Amino acid sequence: MNRRVEHPPNLMPLLDGSPADKEYREIQQHVKSCAQCQGEFRIWESLDGLVRSPELEIEVPPFQWQRIHSGLTASQPATGWKRFLVLATSRRFALRATVATLVIVIVAMYGWQYYYKFDRMNLLKTLAAFSQSESIRLSAAKNPFSAFGESAIENPFDKFEAKISGKNPFAASWQND
Amino acid sequence: MKSAQAEIIRRARDGDLEAFQQIHEAYARRILNFINRMVDSREDAEDLTQNVFLSAFHELANLQDDERFESWLYRIARNEVYQSFRRKRVEPQGFEPANVEQVGTHLPLNIADGRPSPQDRILHEELGATIRKLLNSLPPKLREVFVLAVIDEKSYAEISDIVGRSILSVKTDIFRARSQARKFLGKYLEAKK
Numbered sequence: 001m002n003r004r005v006e007h008p009p010n011l012m013p014l015l016d017g018s019p020a021d022k023e024y025r026e027i028q029q030h031v032k033s034c035a036q037c038q039g040e041f042r043i044w045e046s047l048d049g050l051v052r053s054p055e056l057e058i059e060v061p062p063f064q065w066q067r068i069h070s071g072l073t074a075s076q077p078a079t080g081w082k083r084f085l086v087l088a089t090s091r092r093f094a095l096r097a098t099v100a101t102l103v104i105v106i107v108a109m110y111g112w113q114y115y116y117k118f119d120r121m122n123l124l125k126t127l128a129a130f131s132q133s134e135s136i137r138l139s140a141a142k143n144p145f146s147a148f149g150e151s152a153i154e155n156p157f158d159k160f161e162a163k164i165s166g167k168n169p170f171a172a173s174w175q176n177d
Numbered sequence: 178m179k180s181a182q183a184e185i186i187r188r189a190r191d192g193d194l195e196a197f198q199q200i201h202e203a204y205a206r207r208i209l210n211f212i213n214r215m216v217d218s219r220e221d222a223e224d225l226t227q228n229v230f231l232s233a234f235h236e237l238a239n240l241q242d243d244e245r246f247e248s249w250l251y252r253i254a255r256n257e258v259y260q261s262f263r264r265k266r267v268e269p270q271g272f273e274p275a276n277v278e279q280v281g282t283h284l285p286l287n288i289a290d291g292r293p294s295p296q297d298r299i300l301h302e303e304l305g306a307t308i309r310k311l312l313n314s315l316p317p318k319l320r321e322v323f324v325l326a327v328i329d330e331k332s333y334a335e336i337s338d339i340v341g342r343s344i345l346s347v348k349t350d351i352f353r354a355r356s357q358a359r360k361f362l363g364k365y366l367e368a369k370k
Contacts, residue, residue, distance in 0.1 A: 010348070010352055012348065012351055012352055012355065013348075016326050016330075016332070016333060016351065017332070017333070018332065043359065043366055044355065044359075046366050047355065047358055047359055047362060047366060048327050050304065050308070050362055050365055050366070051308055051311075051323075051327050051328060051358060051362075052327065052328055053301065053304055053305060053308060055301055055302060055304060055305025055308065056210070056213070056214065056305050056308055056309060057210055058209060058210060058213055058219055058222070059206070060205045060206050060209055060226075061223055064201075064205065064223065064226065064227060065198055065201055065202075065205075067227055068201065068227055068230050068231060068234075069194060069198070071227070071231050072194060072197070072231065072234055073194075
């Protein structure tokens, strides 16, 4: 009985992947039981081994760090407020600052409008209440001019008239005329 | 270990040059060799590595995730490599299709023994030259994923993060690069069988 064997088209995941990957485990399972794929896999492994040959490995030059260090100290990174300035001029910070400013402006505009409306209404209410209370108070209060009523105050001219009426020397002549 | 690295990165971000020196010690060799394989010039690789670390120090404030520091550093290195290609205003070397027949026609290597004989040493040097030719024959797009996957042994996810392409595209490119390498180093592989 001939059973057609399905070989994985790409064995690379077995070279590059990790056993945690499903694909890796599936290929591994297959390679274990397939001589043809085992041979193929060995070739790929050898290829990687050749390419990893240390012939091309180079070492870091001894003074590289010194050069980097002098490059860094020449343009010492900003710290404290200088760092803030650097950040403030960065594109990302500028974008965030613009968004934050827009939000603040919008909130402030709405807030002011609301406050203004609220305040005006409050003022009108206060004025209405004040005028109402004043009218009540005024109507209830005693009229200060009522004290100048006829009975209360003596007319000073009344006395004068009474005083002079009896002794007026011209009274007779006036009467006679 | 991770937290120790995070602490070093945090200190370097705050301008601590000693901490940054530790980062340089830990990564300089890998970055230098990655760049060297990409540009095939030791002098250029050294200069570009220096630029990578200078840029990294200044850009550390923009690093979002300390866990992905290495990928981030490789990304800077890759950008430096591509900038150097652009500066040179020439097609990156390697578009001349390598003559597969001419490569690897010499005696087989006896790599199984860890200590190479003087004859093997000569052959190793020859192999080194052949691998350089191989890398130069790959277009940069394939070369970078090939170096990252095979030599630096990065995962597909890391490579995808570094080169900014999908994992599927990365897998395809690695397969293509390996197939080309297999043709190129065919004779050596035959010898190893």
